[in-house]
Amino acid sequence: MAKQDRAIRTRQTILSAAAKVFEERGYQAATISEILTVAGVTKGALYFHFPSKEHLAEGVLAEQNQKLPIPDRAFKVQQLVDTVMLHAHRLQTDPMVRAGVRLSLDQQAQDLDRSGPFVRWSEVGTTLLEKAKAQGELLPHVTPSETADVLVGSFAGIQAMSQAGCEYQDLPGRVSSLLQHVLPSVVMPSVLASVDITEDRGARVEAELLDHAARQHLAPVS
Amino acid sequence: MAKQDRAIRTRQTILSAAAKVFEERGYQAATISEILTVAGVTKGALYFHFPSKEHLAEGVLAEQNQKLPIPDRAFKVQQLVDTVMLHAHRLQTDPMVRAGVRLSLDQQAQDLDRSGPFVRWSEVGTTLLEKAKAQGELLPHVTPSETADVLVGSFAGIQAMSQAGCEYQDLPGRVSSLLQHVLPSVVMPSVLASVDITEDRGARVEAELLDHAARQHLAPVS
Numbered sequence: 001m002a003k004q005d006r007a008i009r010t011r012q013t014i015l016s017a018a019a020k021v022f023e024e025r026g027y028q029a030a031t032i033s034e035i036l037t038v039a040g041v042t043k044g045a046l047y048f049h050f051p052s053k054e055h056l057a058e059g060v061l062a063e064q065n066q067k068l069p070i071p072d073r074a075f076k077v078q079q080l081v082d083t084v085m086l087h088a089h090r091l092q093t094d095p096m097v098r099a100g101v102r103l104s105l106d107q108q109a110q111d112l113d114r115s116g117p118f119v120r121w122s123e124v125g126t127t128l129l130e131k132a133k134a135q136g137e138l139l140p141h142v143t144p145s146e147t148a149d150v151l152v153g154s155f156a157g158i159q160a161m162s163q164a165g166c167e168y169q170d171l172p173g174r175v176s177s178l179l180q181h182v183l184p185s186v187v188m189p190s191v192l193a194s195v196d197i198t199e200d201r202g203a204r205v206e207a208e209l210l211d212h213a214a215r216q217h218l219a220p221v222s
Numbered sequence: 223m224a225k226q227d228r229a230i231r232t233r234q235t236i237l238s239a240a241a242k243v244f245e246e247r248g249y250q251a252a253t254i255s256e257i258l259t260v261a262g263v264t265k266g267a268l269y270f271h272f273p274s275k276e277h278l279a280e281g282v283l284a285e286q287n288q289k290l291p292i293p294d295r296a297f298k299v300q301q302l303v304d305t306v307m308l309h310a311h312r313l314q315t316d317p318m319v320r321a322g323v324r325l326s327l328d329q330q331a332q333d334l335d336r337s338g339p340f341v342r343w344s345e346v347g348t349t350l351l352e353k354a355k356a357q358g359e360l361l362p363h364v365t366p367s368e369t370a371d372v373l374v375g376s377f378a379g380i381q382a383m384s385q386a387g388c389e390y391q392d393l394p395g396r397v398s399s400l401l402q403h404v405l406p407s408v409v410m411p412s413v414l415a416s417v418d419i420t421e422d423r424g425a426r427v428e429a430e431l432l433d434h435a436a437r438q439h440l441a442p443v444s
Contacts, residue, residue, distance in 0.1 A: 105382055115386045152402045164337045181372045185406040194241025
């Protein structure tokens, strides 16, 4: 393995260990030595990649951004729906995504800038809604950034409610219900009629991405 | 002061102290001895009212339910909006409400039943929406419990986003925006035209309640 590949793999091992420990203990109670034990790397390797606990948490938070390869859709509203439903699906299936969302809502992580993920998700949503608006998919009164903020904030709470109630079992259904309640206020009826917001949409988009990666002889994004 | 009044007051003093400590430290890091110091009561008094940290947290969580004296409105949709907007206003102004909401979202409070407040708020919302439906205020396809869950989950996330971003400064505006996005999908247009969801609605409802209490020569709810 090339030296650079090894460094990337070590960094990923450390981040996975940090995600596990942050998810179990919360930011405040998590310790670097526990993350070291779970990762099974040397202290030197860890500090080379992440000089502090804060850097580790920021690394976990940033992982949410690396995983947004939704293919272009003709309707930008569908692309927005796919982004939201895929994120719900990954909360059920991907510990790294789960740890990032939990850190964003960890009120004891006071030295961490927790507004970052909210801001970044709002930017993703605003960009897609601006494109949708330019294509005439939205009702004329809609302000893309305001609608993006409503969706991002609502999603954060609905995932917390689903986690507290049943460890995410009902999350895709709840997110589909959120979209059913919000989209009619912002999307043109003629567009809405063609948009798929059924609750298994996230799983189907994930399957599509994995299939696409396999066809390209690429390793699926882990 | 009668013996019973004193007991009620002591209980309230302990709950306020617990709210303060839970809000600052989170559930896991909070200790009974710190709550004792802040409350300035004897150990015996505290354990008489609350035998454990879990009981203290449940007491703080339950305080959210004691504070819902919204007057009857002709439109039940308005009563629902008033309930939501008043809660947003109290998050800005009342440390007890703030501590309750933070406990509900405290992922480290694993021995606490955090789904309780979600379930109770959903019941409050479902009851009001069922009345609204019976009065013909809702669109025919609406399922009251589903809409209530969307509103409760969304509110939880929007308050977290507002807290992370600016310590609740923009909360009433964000909640008003949520209602503007959701209500058109569930409420009859003719009713919607008469419903006030402007962002200072919560402060005005609070003033109405205090005024009403003063007229009745009652002490305002603290």
